[in-house]
Amino acid sequence: MSTHIIKRIAAVALSCAGLGLLPAMGHAQEIDSTISRIKSTHTFTIGYRESSVPLSYVGPDGKPTGYSTEFCLKIAAAVKDYLKLPELAIKYVPVDIQTRQALVANGTVDISCEGAVNTWTRQKQVSFSPISWVSAEQLLVLKSSGIKDIKDLNGKTVIVATAGTSEPTLNRLIQQDHLNVKIMHVNTHSAALLALESHRGAAYLSDNGAFYGMIKAAKHPEDLAVVGPELSYQPEAFIIAKNNPTFSWIVGHTMSDMFKSGEADKLVAKWFGPLGVGISPKLRAAWDTYSFPE
Incomplete structure (x- = not known):
């Protein structure tokens, strides 16, 4: 095979790899x-x-x-x-x-x-x-906190789940509404509930689908409220x-x-x-x- 043909084959292979038409070496994954x-x-x-x-x-x-x-x-x-x-x-x-x-x-x-x-x-x-x-992202709060909307978070500690979808939402709200907010990270909904009940956090920003069970599990369910607009789909x-x-x-x-x-x-x-x-x-x-x- 001539050197010219070999170069042409190599060029075609590189083009296919660049277009993603050839499997990546070392990254093959078994189908099914x-x-x-x-x-x-x-x-x-x-x-x-x-x-x-x-x-x-x-x-x-x-x-x-x-x-x-x-x-x-x-x-x-x-x-x-x-x-x-x-x-x-x-x-x-x-x-x-x-x-x-x-x-x-x-x-x-x-x-x-x-x-x-x-x-x-x-x-x-x-x-x-x-x-x-x-579900949608909303706020779970103690009624005694006085928080009813996003603007009421100013100067408060807001709880979010580590590696969840709510921290980017909170960061957007902080910039958008010029809020002075301290962020507290938790790994579970039960940890967030404990932080609320012990007044270490003023609001939990998360998927409201989780709030139903949290309220039911609370020591005093009547003290909790879901407030604010639905912030996401x-x-x-x-x-x-x-x-x-x-x-x-x-x-x-x-x-x-x-x-x-x-x-x-x-x-x-x-x-x-x-x-x-x-x-x-x-x-x-x-x-x-x-x-x-x-």
Whole structure:
């Protein structure tokens, strides 16, 4: 082969690599690794939160439970049927905001079933199921704090979750409204509740979907209030690993069937109904959008 032809082949290869048409060396990821792992181990691993009521938490019997958990048990049953497995064990692994993406990405967890907000930044590392719940960022405060709106945060300590989506929102509000605010970081909703009740923080900025369970768990629920405008659209979903088309199809198809059959509505009534919460127009729209025909 002539030197000229070799140079032409090398040039084409470099062009293809630059366009992303060739796999990156050292970064290849096995396709459908989640399905392969489940087939070989006959185990389905669910990531759960320990205190995110009513989405995902440890129940009185010491076992993971909640709205999101029930969705994922239905998905597990669909995986078992799809793979025609005689048995499928369910394994639970605790996750939090800091660990859940990495645990899914490295294969420790097959699906993280709690209340993760689907963002473009997170999609660089992981993929997501269809939307399971829709919340919005608001403020949870003690009524005695006098906080009723964003401007009332000036001079106060505001609590946010470490590595969550609310700190960028708070930073935007600080600049936009010229607020003098001290930021307190917590790792769990229960830690945020404790900070509020002990007056170490004046307001908790987070997804309002978490507030229902926090208020219920409070020593004096009547002292707490959700205040201020809804600051964002927070589409919550279940985290799954990238490059898993078969598993993603099973997850999406299962949830779509639940949206169409009314089974998802029953889960909302079971877990959110006692808290006085129903299906919002945004959640219904998200479900309708994903209710594809067969």
